[in-house]
Amino acid sequence: MTYDALMKDLNNSEVELSRLPALLHELSNKIVENWSELKNSNEYIRSRRTAFNRSFYELKPSIKLNIIITKTDHEINEEIMRQVLAGLSISDFYIGENLISLSTPDSKLITTTVYALGNVLHRENISVYLYPMVMEGFRKLSIPFHITIRRNGELDDFVVNVDRARSLINNPSIPDYLRSWLISAVNNWGSVRVKKGVRFVWYAVNGLFGRSSVFGWFVGDGVLGHVGRGSFDVGFSFVVDDVVKAFMSDFLCRLYGCGGRFFGGSGARGSEHYVVCPVKAVVINDIISIAKSWPGYALVDRVRELLDAVNYSTPCLGYRRHPVINVFGHELVLRKHNMGRGWYLTKVSSDKELIENIANDLRVAGFDVSVREGRHGFELYVPIEGTKRILRMLGLYEKFYGEPRRLPSIDEVTKVLSSFPIKRWHVHVGKGRNSRGYEYEETCLLISLGNSEAATKLREVLASVGIRVRKVVWGTVIICNPEDRELVVKALQSLGSNDPPK
Numbered sequence: 001m002t003y004d005a006l007m008k009d010l011n012n013s014e015v016e017l018s019r020l021p022a023l024l025h026e027l028s029n030k031i032v033e034n035w036s037e038l039k040n041s042n043e044y045i046r047s048r049r050t051a052f053n054r055s056f057y058e059l060k061p062s063i064k065l066n067i068i069i070t071k072t073d074h075e076i077n078e079e080i081m082r083q084v085l086a087g088l089s090i091s092d093f094y095i096g097e098n099l100i101s102l103s104t105p106d107s108k109l110i111t112t113t114v115y116a117l118g119n120v121l122h123r124e125n126i127s128v129y130l131y132p133m134v135m136e137g138f139r140k141l142s143i144p145f146h147i148t149i150r151r152n153g154e155l156d157d158f159v160v161n162v163d164r165a166r167s168l169i170n171n172p173s174i175p176d177y178l179r180s181w182l183i184s185a186v187n188n189w190g191s192v193r194v195k196k197g198v199r200f201v202w203y204a205v206n207g208l209f210g211r212s213s214v215f216g217w218f219v220g221d222g223v224l225g226h227v228g229r230g231s232f233d234v235g236f237s238f239v240v241d242d243v244v245k246a247f248m249s250d251f252l253c254r255l256y257g258c259g260g261r262f263f264g265g266s267g268a269r270g271s272e273h274y275v276v277c278p279v280k281a282v283v284i285n286d287i288i289s290i291a292k293s294w295p296g297y298a299l300v301d302r303v304r305e306l307l308d309a310v311n312y313s314t315p316c317l318g319y320r321r322h323p324v325i326n327v328f329g330h331e332l333v334l335r336k337h338n339m340g341r342g343w344y345l346t347k348v349s350s351d352k353e354l355i356e357n358i359a360n361d362l363r364v365a366g367f368d369v370s371v372r373e374g375r376h377g378f379e380l381y382v383p384i385e386g387t388k389r390i391l392r393m394l395g396l397y398e399k400f401y402g403e404p405r406r407l408p409s410i411d412e413v414t415k416v417l418s419s420f421p422i423k424r425w426h427v428h429v430g431k432g433r434n435s436r437g438y439e440y441e442e443t444c445l446l447i448s449l450g451n452s453e454a455a456t457k458l459r460e461v462l463a464s465v466g467i468r469v470r471k472v473v474w475g476t477v478i479i480c481n482p483e484d485r486e487l488v489v490k491a492l493q494s495l496g497s498n499d500p501p502k
Contacts, residue, residue, distance in 0.1 A: 003014045004044075011063040014125075017114060018297045019066060020249060024107035028143040031059070035141060054137030058146075062131045066376055069125065071436035076293055080212045080247045081119040081390075084290065085158065086203045088113060090196070091220025091238075094157040100149040101131075105142050111298040112219055113147075121154055158208065159186045160199045168198070173205045175250070197244035204251045211255060214283055215290040219443065222287075222302045223272045232309050234284055235263070235274035245273070262484060270449035280315045323400075327390055328365065330358045332382070334400070342384035343391070343400050350377035395481045407483065408465040413491035416465060420458050423448045425492055427485070444470065444480040445488055451475050462488075 006027065015023055031038065038044055038059065046058045074083075081475060085093075094101050102113055114126055128147050135142035151457045168174055169182045178201070181498040185194045203209040203304055217236055225233030240248070245263065252262040256279045275283050288310060291303050299307075332345040349355055355371055355378040361371045367386045372379055382390065391397040425447045449455045452475045459469045461475055467488060471481045479485045 003038060006030055006063065007063055009272075010065065011061075012066070014066045014068055017069050017111060018295070020065075020111045020114070021297055023105040024110065024145060027132065028105075028107075029147075031134060031143050033139055035134065052308050057136070058136040059132040059134065062129055065128045065130055067114050067118075067126045067128055069115065069123065076119060076290070078122075080290065081116055082208070082209040083153075083212035084216035085116050085120055086208040086210075087216025087218070087222055087248060088116060089158060090203070090209075090213070090217050092199055094222065095151070095155055097161065098151065100151055100155075103144055103146040103149065106142040106300055107145075108298055108300040109219065110145060110147055112294075112300065114149075115295065115298050116216070117149065157206065158203075160195070160202045164188060164202055165198045165226070168205065169393050173202070173207055174246065177460060178243055178247050181241060193239060193241070196238070197240040200240075200244065200248060204247075209251075209255075211286050212290060215287050218287050218305060218306075219300050222306070223274075224302060224305055225272075225274060232276045234280060234287075234306065234315065235272055237433055239271050253279075277315070282475055284310060296495045308501075325390075325394065325396065327394070328361050330361065332380070334387070334413060343387055344384055345380075345382040345387045345390060347380040348374070348377055352378045355380050393470065393481065395483060406466060407487060408467065410487065410491050410494060412465050413462075413467065413488055414445050414494050416458075417488075417491055418488070418495060420454060421449060421451075422492075423450050427489065442480060443482075443485070444478050445485045447477040447479070447488075449475050458488070458501060 010023070010027075039057070044060045046060070048056050089095055090108065092102055092104055100117070104110060114128065118124070118126055119363050126149060128149055131146040131148075133144045133146060135144060165182060166186050169179055169186070174182065182198070182201070185191075185198050188194055200209070203213075218234075219235045221238055222237045223237050225235065239350060249262040252258075256262065258276065258279040261276055262279065263273040274280075275337060284306065287303070288307055291307055293297060294303075325334050326332075326343065330347070332347050334345055336343055347358060359369045359371050359380055362382065367390065368383060369386065370381050370383075372381070379425050388397065388401075391400060425445065427443060428446050429441065429443050431441050447455075447458070449458060452472065454476045455472045455477050459472050462469055462477070462479075467479065468481045468484045470478045472478070479488055
């Protein structure tokens, strides 16, 4: 089917809301497939130039879709939905005098918007006017859709115009530092940036923006930072004047009961603003509590990623961007190498003696390390291969490299052990002290054979079946990794002849 035929077929058709993402995806693919032909057809296109040397095309004709929202989709109460709608309106969604509109390439965001509107307005069908567009100048074509929905007096309290902006100037809830900005906003009402800021202020002052609103705001403007390194950040991407950002932070701190600021660090030229700890965990909980009741077909990717992140990462983990690994009582930072997928352990300090002492402890244990002086002090560096050995020793290798490990069965280990002359074995809980005087505790299994050659051979055979052995000392095999140690202990117990000493 050609693009023209598809558009004619879709016009005035009824579409189940759950099918809308797939339909928009199909339409996007059809535009990409036929772009060369469409671009040369003046009948369908109105074009203009945008910033950064990109071309923007509006395709004709537009179509009308009748979106059917089934009764089973109405699962969240209206007050929560109104707050979600306020959050959506802070990002990409716009409620105007006569029309509701949204422009985005994200079909899930369009679906979420229609779903929220249907719940707030108690409608089982909504007519949407759809305008396909094309953005050229990226690595691949971007296909946004502009949608409009007619409104007849509904949601009037969400409409923010110049008169309402003017009424805020003398509102007692407005702090003094914001009044002069509101006066300039009224005089410069054509600015999109100004309108976004005023919209937040209006919603905040008039009780439209609540804690459920952060879900809608995150759906449109949410950002995640460094997910998968043990902890992660969550924030919002927006551009407003500094005084509006200060008002946002003050208002949200009152809403969430945080002391000081709501927004902390920022990135991407100051347009991404991350939530401070410890309120970050509460914000995340508010988002995911609604997301779990939201229909899956309408969840945008950033919300899905957040739902995944909370399962294996911890927000506000000591403000650390990188995992901290305890090695022989020293806290080393694990960083991802710039090239490839390797990790390396490091430690930076202005205390040269401290770094040298850590390096010596690691060298004594058989690890290759280096120390160099840099801009921020003295840096300890453990190469990738040495770091792998340490992670294996600590039982953390799979967590960071994601390679599945198959442990042998008890029968396999028992068979290996039964062929060696084991004199005795026991589990030893020992305390060590590193060069800083820090005392740490480690539990190891000691298997004594009384013969260095036999012990070395046992280590080799255990390694061949997948058991990690720390080392061999004077005819004794030492196993410290928790999962390997417990497995070998069970195998020794199954032999029944050499129980550990009481």
